[in-house]
Amino acid sequence: MATAHSLPVTAEPTTTGGARLLILLAAMPDEHLQEVYAQLGQVFSPSDVLIAAPETIAPSANGSLRVITAPQSRPSWVLTAADFANAHELAVAHSAEAVLLLGPEANTLQPSTLTALADAVLTAPNDLAVPGYDLSPRAGLVNSAILFPVTRALFATRPRYPLAVDMAFSARMAARMANAAQRFLRMNQGEAQLWPLNEAAVAGFTVTEVMAGPRKFAQPADPDLNKILPLLAGSLFADVEAKAAFWQRPRQAPPARAMQHQSQAADGASDTAAMMQAFRLAYTNLQEIWSLVLPPNALLGLKRLSLLEASDFRMPDNLWARIVYDFLLAWRLRTINRGHLLGALVPLYLAWVASHFHTTENGVTPEQHIEAVAAAFEAEKPYLVSRWRWPDRFNP
């Protein structure tokens, strides 16, 4: 059984009613909340932490935990702008040194992950600590295909899961995230996604990744890929566009990640057929739209891909990297309506997923392939920078 983890002593004592660590919990069912309370009670000393939850339910496992009511935010499957704003507000009100934000289904996190996250920002000079989950080969595919490679290549950050689900951050990082969240809150868009890794990179803050075990991820209320993928990709593209002045400068690539997760290949044969069919249907129908976004070379690559047999269906990593970058450029240039643009990306993403499954069925572990994809994104970054600066230049 885990024992209560006493947080390291600092020079300045916490103020009355305050806490060194503020733990903000996302909205979740009561039974999940009780499980999280039990885990927190096991690993943290009650005097060090203050828990804020949207609904105040007395913790049944450990009554000594201090729980306050957090402002209500709309339930979401990831952390939203409203969560970050609330975290900063509560951290300031209770003079917290750091904040631990836990997303939905946080009851499936290992207790050691909670302490590791807290220690990473309280004892080490880190401003942001994010978990490196042990993902199933069939989970988090949008993250593996787009979010992780783009974030790593452009912002030179290492963490494998840039989507905000769980994290710990310092007070100054909380202030920065709250500032970023305010732009959305002013427009009554509290459910908007923020990209903490990008914010930390731009601010020059220190980021670390804490190895976490497996975690069950909450799924969107309407898990329609055609809706969620454009939403996520659009949010990331907008953030990349807003931070263009930062990522265009050359940066040292992060060191290669150690392969902690050697998950087995996914058995996706039955699903890849449907994905390849979706891609081929799109290839026959969406050529007119893709030709507005993609250069002839990429279109040729897609033509070759559409002609491949199911067993040989592999999308080259550099082709995928260029496709994503071309869509990012089209987003910036508004070549076509942005809703249409991101809708046209969905079949290409499905083609990548099918290709990923085929690749991993032939001796390559999923993590190795995703690392290769990320490396391809890094290698193609000069192409993005060049076209970002001179979009009208001849591009074969």
Next chain:
Amino acid sequence: MTALLATILQDQPLQNATSPYMTNATIWHHMSDALNQSFYRVVTLLIAILPGLLAFFVALVLFTLIGMVVSAILRRALTWLRFDDRIAKMRGDANWTPSSTPIAIVARVSFWANVLLGLIIGVSAFDTSYATAAVLPISLLPYLTRSVGAILLLIAGNIVARFLARSVLIGAVNAQLQYARFLALGVKWMVLVLTAAMVLEHLEIGGAVVELAFGILFGGIVLTLALAVGLGSRDLVSRSLESRVERVGEHTAESAPSPAPHAESIQHF
């Protein structure tokens, strides 16, 4: 009698002798008169139209110049007020972001609003000058005056048709409908036919014939699409209904043990 015949015989050669000269002179005279009158009419028409045309061009040029001045003033004033920064702060990273800066948009809108105003005033001036010129035919001007609205309708219709066609195409492809292109084409032509009917009605061309033709065409397209979608997605609908029935069955049979999941499903997020 003899005297009468003698008179006739005497007069006839005289007439034959003088006729060519007299006829040529009369025709030339008549032609000259007709040409003069035609020329006079053309000049009169031109004179009647010219003030209207002049008024049209003066109004257009004047309002274009005013538009340029207003646009420049607005551009300077808004730059001084840091309008772009204020809008950026208010807007944040909203999904809809136009391709130009807010100042450029305001300046452009003000310029084109003035040009449009000049166009409308110019056409009205032309209309007024035309109405006073009674000699002009009354068949051309109504089309001219309504042509501005008709052109705007046509442009808007084309934009809407293209937007909707792309939306339907992408949505249908992502829903994996085999007839996606056909569906998009149908939607595009429905909007274009609707636009054409509106333009013709705006120009008051065709009257009831246009309405009738539009009704037949529109109805035909809708019927074709309905048949195509209905026949094409018959299997899809039946599968959907079957799965719904199965789900209802699962909900009602509460005591039945749930089958074990045989494979891990794909989680894209």
